Amino acid sequence: MSSDRTIEADVPLQDVPLPKSNAPAVSSTPVPPPYTPTSNAFVPSSSVPSPASTGAPLGSASSGPTLPGLGAAQGARSVGGDQIQDRRFSGGDTLDEPVLETLMRDVRAVGRRVKQVLHPKVNANVDVETGQIVRDWDLWGPLIFCLFLSLFLSIAAPANQSTVVFSGVFAFVWIAEAFVTLNMKLLGGSISFFHAICILGYALFPLVPAAIFALAVKPMIFRLPVSIALVAWSLFASMRTLKGAGVREGRVVLAMYPVWLFYGWLGWLCVIT
Amino acid sequence: MADETNALRFSLSGHPVALGFFLGFRLAALLTYIFGLIFTSNFVLIFIIVMLLLAADFWNVKNVSGRLLVGLRWWNEASANGDSVWVFESADPQRQINGTDARFFWTVLYSTPVIWSLLALLAILKFELIWLSLVVIAVILSATNAMAFTRCDRFGKANGIANSMFARSSRSIMQRFGGSLISRLYGG
Numbered sequence: 001m002s003s004d005r006t007i008e009a010d011v012p013l014q015d016v017p018l019p020k021s022n023a024p025a026v027s028s029t030p031v032p033p034p035y036t037p038t039s040n041a042f043v044p045s046s047s048v049p050s051p052a053s054t055g056a057p058l059g060s061a062s063s064g065p066t067l068p069g070l071g072a073a074q075g076a077r078s079v080g081g082d083q084i085q086d087r088r089f090s091g092g093d094t095l096d097e098p099v100l101e102t103l104m105r106d107v108r109a110v111g112r113r114v115k116q117v118l119h120p121k122v123n124a125n126v127d128v129e130t131g132q133i134v135r136d137w138d139l140w141g142p143l144i145f146c147l148f149l150s151l152f153l154s155i156a157a158p159a160n161q162s163t164v165v166f167s168g169v170f171a172f173v174w175i176a177e178a179f180v181t182l183n184m185k186l187l188g189g190s191i192s193f194f195h196a197i198c199i200l201g202y203a204l205f206p207l208v209p210a211a212i213f214a215l216a217v218k219p220m221i222f223r224l225p226v227s228i229a230l231v232a233w234s235l236f237a238s239m240r241t242l243k244g245a246g247v248r249e250g251r252v253v254l255a256m257y258p259v260w261l262f263y264g265w266l267g268w269l270c271v272i273t
Numbered sequence: 274m275a276d277e278t279n280a281l282r283f284s285l286s287g288h289p290v291a292l293g294f295f296l297g298f299r300l301a302a303l304l305t306y307i308f309g310l311i312f313t314s315n316f317v318l319i320f321i322i323v324m325l326l327l328a329a330d331f332w333n334v335k336n337v338s339g340r341l342l343v344g345l346r347w348w349n350e351a352s353a354n355g356d357s358v359w360v361f362e363s364a365d366p367q368r369q370i371n372g373t374d375a376r377f378f379w380t381v382l383y384s385t386p387v388i389w390s391l392l393a394l395l396a397i398l399k400f401e402l403i404w405l406s407l408v409v410i411a412v413i414l415s416a417t418n419a420m421a422f423t424r425c426d427r428f429g430k431a432n433g434i435a436n437s438m439f440a441r442s443s444r445s446i447m448q449r450f451g452g453s454l455i456s457r458l459y460g461g
Binding site for chain 2: 140151162
């Protein structure tokens with residue numbers, strides 16, 4: 001289920017071939033002042049109710065540049081099972097913001113998610129500063145942690161196997177994350193696909209030190225407890241976040257079982273390299 | 274005169290820095306993949322560099338190049354009930370878009386997934402399955418951007434640019450077919 005909405009600049013109502021469904025709602029929306037290139041109505045995220053949330057593949061769009069005044073859905077239609085919403089952009093223009101602002105918003109979002117994993121006390125689904133529920137996502141953290149994990153495991157592997165180990169671990173992480181998420185969706189979880197992958201990927205973070213530890217310390221007797229502890233940390237972080245993000249109450253164990261397998265297998269890999 | 278302003282010449286760009294980064298990331302990823310193993314035999318190193326370049330390019334096109342060069346941006350956000358919502362943002366149609374920037378942007382945007390697809394075909398033929406995984410990721414990322422910006426532009430601002438671009442570059446039937454194909458894509 002994905003849906004679309006299009007934000008269009010407000011000025012040339014007569015020129016733009018809007019879908020029929022938009023027409024009735026236009027009159028009901030307060031008409032914003034006409035856009036002029038110089039009046040940049042970007043509102044800093046703190047003053048806007050919605051968090052600077054909108055993730056997108058690869059951290060991208062946390063651009064969800066806090067759009068002030070996204071009108072309510074003004075009509076929804078269904079095309080081939082996909083819900084498409086057309087909305088009118090009714091104020092503000094974020095296309096003119098400085099590049100540094102775009103960059104820093106995403107960097108801060110990545111930092112916030114890492115902090116959530118590190119910090120067990122914080123309720124991971126609620127933004128610390130604004131108290132808003134955070135539903136944005138990005139894939140920067142999952143990509144970086146996955147690359148690090150694959151890299152350290154491949155260094156630990158015998159030289160002639162390092163390529164296979166690297167690509168194997170890299171592919172396994174992404175495919176397993178997709179399957180675990182699919183399982184959660186099929187069990188009726190109300191979490192978006194990429195949001196779940198984002199949570200699972202960020203929770204990989206504790207496994208990176210586990211892989212480094214396995215590089216430095218050879219005896220299995222030391223590796224095993226450290227690995228178990230760090231896997232437990234990963235599991236704890238991911239389950240806490242996922243549970244709040246909309247896995248059904250009675251099906252938590254069923255939905256979480258593949259998550260245990262996923263982190264457990266990676267932890268075991270860190271032990272046996 | 275119109276030809277002058279739309280020419281694919283870097284010096285005519287309205288945002289040379291943005292255009293430089295846009296072309297730089299895309300070319301760097303491609304060249305590192307194609308020529309990487311000449312300078313080093315370390316697969317892991319090349320894989321990581323190309324992967325990071327692809328990710329940087331994806332973010333850059335989506336958040337910076339798109340809005341600076343053609344005034345478009347898209348993103349995905351999760352709604353309260355777990356559906357994903359795709360948001361497509363386009364600038365005021367009266368805003369002046371630099372013709373050179375737009376031509377560079379759309380040409381490179383559409384040719385990159387084609388080039389990566391050809392490299393994927395090559396990897397299949399040479400049976401290099403490990404490299405294939407990297408190329409598949411590149412195809413997915415670049416094609417996602419191409420489709421999303423096509424969808425962004427459904428109000429047809431760049432439609433004219435693309436059509437005239439294709440019509441002007443050659444009068445052959447193949448090119449006309451390509452142009453109408455592109456405009457049909459825009460329509461969707």
